[in-house]
Amino acid sequence: MSSDTETDARPTPEKIDRVVIRFAGDSGDGMQLAGTQFTASSAMFGNDLATLPNFPSEIRAPAGTIAGVSSFQVHIADWDILTPGDHPDCLIAMNPAALKANLHDLKPGALIIVNVDAFNERNLAKAGYESNPLEDDSLRAYHVLTAPMEELTKKALVGTGVKGRAVLRSKNFFALGLMSWMYSRPLKPVEQWITKKFGEDNPVAAANLAALHAGYNYGITAEGFHHTFEVEPAALPKGEYTNISGNIATAWGLIAGARAANLPLFLGSYPITPATSILEELAKQKHFGVKTFQAEDEIAGVGSAVGAAFAGNLAATTTSGPGLALKSETISLAFTLELPLIVIDVQRAGPSTGMPTKVEQSDLLFAMYGRHGEAPLPVVSIASPADAFSATMEAVRIATKYMTPVILLSDGYIANSSEPWKLPDVADLPTFPVTFTTEPNHGDEFLPYTRDPETLARPWAIPGTPGLEHRVGGLEKHDGTGNVAYEPDNHQLMTELRAAKIDAIRKDIPPIKVHGDADSKILVLGWGSTFSAIRAGVLNARRNGRSVAHAQIRHLNPLPPDLGDVLEGREVILIPELNNGQFARMIRAEYLIAPRSFAKIQGEPFKADEIEEQLNEICREINS
Amino acid sequence: MNIDVKQYTRADFQSNQEVRWCPGCGDYTILASVQTFLAELGIDREKHVFISGIGCSSRFPYYMNTYGMHSIHGRAPAIASGVAAANPDLTVWVITGDGDALSIGGNHLIHALRRNINLKILLFNNQIYGLTKGQYSPTSEQGKRTKTSPMGSIDYPFNPVSLALGAEATFVARTLDMDRKHTAEILAAAAEHRGTAFIEFYQNCNVFNDKAFIELTSRETRDDNRVYLDHGKPILFGPDNEFGIRIGPTGAEIVEVSKVGIDSIQVHNAKDPEPGVAFALSRLSRGPHGPTPLGIFRDVERPVYEDLLVGQIEEAQAQKGTGDLADLLRSTGTWTTN
Known part of the structure; x- marks a missing residue:
């Protein structure tokens, strides 16, 4: 069955300029995959986009429970957007727990598409529902559409060779097919991906393709699904784009940095959420001469990297907070040996194991000061998935030019979310041969x-x-x-x-770029992954007539030489951070000023609305 | 090994730093043995890298006129693994002690041995913490009275050779600090071995644990207690080789040759692919007290980590060509806007 023929049956879709969609289900339901593939086809279609995966740290929390809900949010638009969106316009709920866990985030009037087959008594009870929300009128504020996804997937898979319990594994592709119909996404990129991933002759490929088409066709035939939407390609600056996630861009930045430094790349690392995919990506890129050493522990990860640096490689180690603590002694050694070393901390919510799959920026002071003896180190931060490539190259440049370890701060949000990245011309990349x-x-x-x-x-x-x-x-x-x-x-x-x-x-360090009303009394000062929410919040506030400036700081140690001038004369310096005010403390100590800390410590990124609301409040205070 | 062997003397391997171990320390003898050996070995001096941890023995690299790093307590095998993996052309030595290798660094030691990465690990076992001035170590015997065990140590000790064999090290040997001839033989075999070579040195700390190995070193008792392992030869010992080792149903046992006959004596096979018999031999003495095997317990071949590492890179390059950054950036699909 070709996907081309079906477009004939398509009613004229409603043009919308943006939409936020959240795929939610049990952690075994394949929602990350459905979301990623929806994103990939949107990227190929030319939309601007930003994503936000959210998953439990347990591989399989008890099925059907709120704790086991995994979701993937994607924001697609025909204009330049920054964030994955504050409130979904559409939720796909594969079971009652997914509905319950995500309902409070939805916009009023949002579209909810539910897998009605999962709304049985057992699942409703597991999710803590006393009555079926599909029947008790509690969802009247929303537009609810139901599809028997399991039943139809089973039927669609007859003859594919996939049988028994394995059949239901394809239901995420049914959901993806249905969403592709609803939002006028092409199926071809997904079809190609399935064939490539599973192999043409694999029954699993046939099963997933069958489920994908069944979902799409259900949209064509079923009542209620005829109001479809279309988001046109975004007018992004001219160029070639790819959809990039932060950890992949960081891995590629290491490859590019090693190339720029004319050194072989060595990564000594130990798996830890959410940093692991950097190690996984580099392990795949052996044809670049990359050596990956999966060490016995975090200490050996950085230890092997110090050895490789001594031997003349561009050495890196990747980790997250607890691992950074374990590496601390060796980083001090590398500091006093004065060897280049890239230490990448993909921060997560702590302390201790904390919330490993959730974002936080709470290792800042540890990166700054978490060493014994007098051991100051350069600290560089990554602002977004697309920024990770150049920020990583910058860390390599500093490490090799100054013969020092550099701490590169990423976080779980940057690591797993994605956005379009305008590809640089490789010939134009900086070079700094050692x-x-x-x-x-x-x-x-x-x-x-x-x-x-x-x-x-x-x-x-x-x-x-x-x-x-x-x-x-x-x-x-x-x-x-x-x-x-x-x-x-x-x-x-x-x-x-x-x-x-x-x-x-x-x-x-290059001069700071101040965005917005450069001379405003109000400056929002950020670092790292707060970039997108701050920029979007500031844009919205300025559209609503507020005067606000925004600066995002990449180099956290040393701080940029012109930061004092940028801070000078402001009435309010707002520092939003996903920690309890660590950068605000640094700014206070360094410049003897009193910034206003806006701390969010919930394991989630800022919403643009939250930044705008803070700015509104500040404006009310100043003007009153 | 170089075809064009350079002519070195021991002095070529001596750094200009004053050696500062306590007078009479066994480390002096080992240092001299290693320097003399390297001069004879003839590998280019710049290809040797000595990585140590922390402890008395770990000052060793400072006294070697080679590349070296005095690193962190316990971490030398991890750091050395990075050196060896980054540049397989180097000859990488790890200098460590019983506290460094078996206590704080136990994890790195067993994993280096497991990987069979090309390191020569020299463990100076003096059964005491010397640098911190006399606390019991993970090889100190139970009951040992030290500053931190005034009523006697209650810790059960490691037998380093057993530990290395348990981790399936491909080369495991034991020698004595003062036996320079034997040390030279063991070092030569270790240098020849591809993969991780582990050598336990019984090293006397004459300040904090003097005479720990006296049964193996004193003129009166050494012939009774040194059991030399020679590949392919029956394991005999005693002033007149009147004793031998037999592998019985419960392990290695000491027998009188005249009573059991020479044919019952175990012929040492360092090349045995299974480490079981070598392990049994390592259990012969504890402490060491009584007859103690010295020599090469095990010397087998297994693929070397760096060879596999480089092999995968070459295989990937043969399949995909040398990596191209522009292609990599496009590898997950792109779209173009006008």
Whole structure:
């Protein structure tokens, strides 16, 4: 069955400029996959988009319960959007728990499409419903459409070779087919993906294709589904785009950074949510010469990376909060060895195991100060999935130019969400090739702790280089020779030199771009993944006549040299953060000013509305 | 091994740093043995990398005129694994002690052994924490009185050779700090071995745990207690080789050759693919007290981690060509706007 013929039956869809859709079901229902594929076909169609996956940390929480609900939200638009949307216009609920868990987020009047087969007594009870919401009029504020997704999937799969309980695994494709009909998405990208993923002759491919078409055709034939929608391609700046998630962009940024530095890439890592997919992605890219070392623990992950850095590779390690804590001692070693090392912390809600699949920015102060001894490090943050590539390259540039570990802060929201990314021309990417030292630098001697007068970086001479044999270590080093030294003055000198080297990076940071009303009395100052919500909230506030400026800070240590000027003269500096005010504390300490902290610690990103509401409140206060 | 062997002397491997172990420490002898051995080995000096953890023995790299890193307590095998994986052309040595390797770094040790990454791990076992001045270690015998065990240690000790065999290390040996000839033989075999080589040195700490190995070192008792393992030869010991080792139903046992006959004596097979007999031999003595095997317990071949790592990269490049960044960025599909 070809998907082309079906478009003939299509009624004229209603043109809408944007829609927020949430696929929700049990964590075993394949909602992440359905959402991702819906996103992929929207991307191919040319919409702007942003996504927000949300899943329980348990692989399979008890089926049918609220705890087991997994969802995937996608915002598609025909214009340049920033966030995955605050409130869904449409919810696909595969069972009662999915309905119950997500109902409160919906817009009034939102469309709800339910898998009616799952609304039986048992599932209703598991979700905590006393009566069936499809029958008790409690959903009267919404537009509810039902489809017997399980029954129709079973029927559609007859003859595909897939039988028994496995049949119901295809019901997410039924839902995807139905949604593709409702929102005028092409089926072809999904069909191609299924064939590629499962193989043409695999009965599972046939089953998923059958379910996909059954869902689409149900839309054509069933009553109620004839009011369809269409979101036209977005007028994004001219160029070639791909739909990118943050962890993939980070992995690619490491490959590009290693290429720019002209070094082989080594990743020493240990699986941890939500960082693991960086390791997985790099493990797939061996033809780039990438070496991935899945270590026995977090400490060995960073330890192997330090060894690889000593041996002359671009070394990286990926982790999340608890892992960063375990790596702390080794990062201090790398700091005092003065070797380049990229430490990527994909932050999650803590402390301890916390909420591993939920977003938080609460490792900021740990990244800044979480080391023993005097050990300042550059800290770079990623603002969005599409920003991850260049932010990662920037971390590599700093690490190799200044011979230092760099902490790159990402988070669970950036890691798993996606957005269109305008592909850079590879020829235009920055290059910063590393030159290893191969000759003695002091008469016929090699002194490993001499310094470049400008950057204060020490030379990088790697094992295998004749005549430059030298020892490095965790003991204090003598200035120049690097020999073990306990002299009081030398320790002070070395401590100050190491700090001065990091501080000197300040001169190497581009000017801050202030967005919006640059001279406004109100500045929203953000860092990391709050970018999209802040920018959208500020845009909305300005559309509503407010005067607001926004600056998003990428370099958190050292801070940009012009930040003092940007902060100067503001009446209110609002710092929204997904933590309890850590960046606000840093700004207060550094500039002796009193910013206004807007802390959200709920494991979820900011909504644009929340930022706008804060701005409205501030404006009311200022004007009253 | 280089075809064009360089001529080195021991002095070529001595750094300009003053060696600062306590006078009489067994570490001096091991340092001299290693330096002398490397000069004879002839591998280019710049290809040697010594990675150590923390502890008395871990100062070792500072005294070697090679590349080296004095790293973090327990972490040397992890760091060295990164060095070896990043550049398989290097000869990577790990210098560690009983506390470093078996207590804080136990995890890294067993995983390095399991992976069979190309490291030469020299474990200086003095059965005490020396650098922190005399606390019991994971190899101290039960009942040992130290500053942290005034009523005697209640910790059951590790037998390092048993541990390494249990982790299926491909090369496991034991030698004595003061026996330089034997040390040289073991080092040569370890250098020859591809994969992880694990050598336990019984190393005397004359300050905090003097004479821990006296039964193996004193003139009066050493011939009774040193049981040398030589591949392909019956395991005999005693002043006149009058004793031997037999593998019985419950493990290795000491027998008198005259009573059981030479044919009952175990012929040592370091190449045995299964580590069971080697493990049985490692159980012979505890402490060590009484007859104690020295030499190469096990020396078998298994694919080396770096070879597999590089092999996969070459295979991927043969299939997909050398990675192209522009292609990678387009690998999940793109669309174009005008």
